[in-house]
Amino acid sequence: ETGVTQSPTHLIKTRGQQVTLRCSSQSGHNTVSWYQQALGQGPQFIFQYYREEENGRGNFPPRFSGLQFPNYSSELNVNALELDDSALYLCASSFGQREETQYFGPGTRLLVL
Amino acid sequence: AQSVTQLDSQVPVFEEAPVELRCNYSSSVSVYLFWYVQYPNQGLQLLLKYLSGSTLVKGINGFEAEFNKSQTSFHLRKPSVHISDTAEYFCAVLKGGYNKLIFGAGTRLAVHP
Numbered sequence: 279e280t281g282v283t284q285s286p287t288h289l290i291k292t293r294g295q296q297v298t299l300r301c302s303s304q305s306g307h308n309t310v311s312w313y314q315q316a317l318g319q320g321p322q323f324i325f326q327y328y329r330e331e332e333n334g335r336g337n338f339p340p341r342f343s344g345l346q347f348p349n350y351s352s353e354l355n356v357n358a359l360e361l362d363d364s365a366l367y368l369c370a371s372s373f374g375q376r377e378e379t380q381y382f383g384p385g386t387r388l389l390v391l
Numbered sequence: 392a393q394s395v396t397q398l399d400s401q402v403p404v405f406e407e408a409p410v411e412l413r414c415n416y417s418s419s420v421s422v423y424l425f426w427y428v429q430y431p432n433q434g435l436q437l438l439l440k441y442l443s444g445s446t447l448v449k450g451i452n453g454f455e456a457e458f459n460k461s462q463t464s465f466h467l468r469k470p471s472v473h474i475s476d477t478a479e480y481f482c483a484v485l486k487g488g489y490n491k492l493i494f495g496a497g498t499r500l501a502v503h504p
Contacts, residue, residue: 282434309490320395320481320494321435334491368434372490380492382427382435 282371282383290389291359299354299386301369308373309333310352311380312344315366327352328374356388364390393418395484397495405503406474412467412498414482423485424465425492426456430478438480441465452476477502 283302291297303310309328313321323336327346341357350371356363366387370380398413416422423442427435439450446458456467465482482495 284434311490311492313492318497320483320496321492323491323493326490336491370435370492379425379437379440380490381437384434 282369282381284369284383284386286386287384288387290391292391293359293361295359296355296357297359297388299367301352301354301383303350303352303371304381306373307371308350309371310346310350311370311372312352312354313368313370315368315385317365321368324354359390361390364388393422393484393486393493395482395493395495397482397498399498400496401499401501403501403503404472407471409470410468410472410500412480412500414465414467414495416463416465416484418463418484424458425483425485426450426454426467427481427483428478429481435481438467472500472502474502474504476500
């Protein structure tokens with residue numbers, strides 16, 4: 279059974295650019311959630327995808343968007359990058375909309391200059 | 392609204408000493424509670440969870456936590472810590488409806504020889 283994987287591990291962008299982060303969920307899981315973890319803080323919920331549909335969104339602007347594919351992998355897209363978008367982006371997978379346990383990937387560290 | 396408060400931002404402790412990391416939550420409904428550990432430059436690893444049943448929950452690496460509904464607490468304990476336990480520990484509560492985790496700000500456990 280493979281765990282949650284994310285790519286790339288690190289990324290440097292400049293303000294105003296766009297970025298795409300990728301996540302492969304754990305085998306058998308159909309739900310993916312994305313979190314942003316700023317330096318020295320706890321993760322903040324961005325949104326969740328269940329069976330290719332957005333299933334809840336946190337307090338993030340529309341320039342944060344996502345996709346989930348038929349194989350349940352997922353992408354997080356951020357447009358018009360701002361300096362404050364610099365953070366560790368974590369993907370978590372689980373089974374079902376109401377499954378209690380989420381399993382996290384290693385994260386993608388994004389630096390916006 | 393649900394929230395999580397981790398009462399200590401940093402906890403220094405000597406090797407083989409006991410440790411308690413404190414977590415309080417606020418919620419007007421039934422909750423599911425979690426502790427995750429984050430080692431430097433890594434993602435989150437699930438330590439333990441409380442969903443229902445026995446209020447004393449045992450997790451990996453010798454950690455345990457006790458759910459106290461009257462005090463709305465879910466403190467994490469280990470009777471004897473090791474250098475390798477040095478990490479950031481996050482308490483989280485599950486927001487129902489769409490499986491959104493709400494995290495505390497984290498507690499940095501530093502184990503000294």
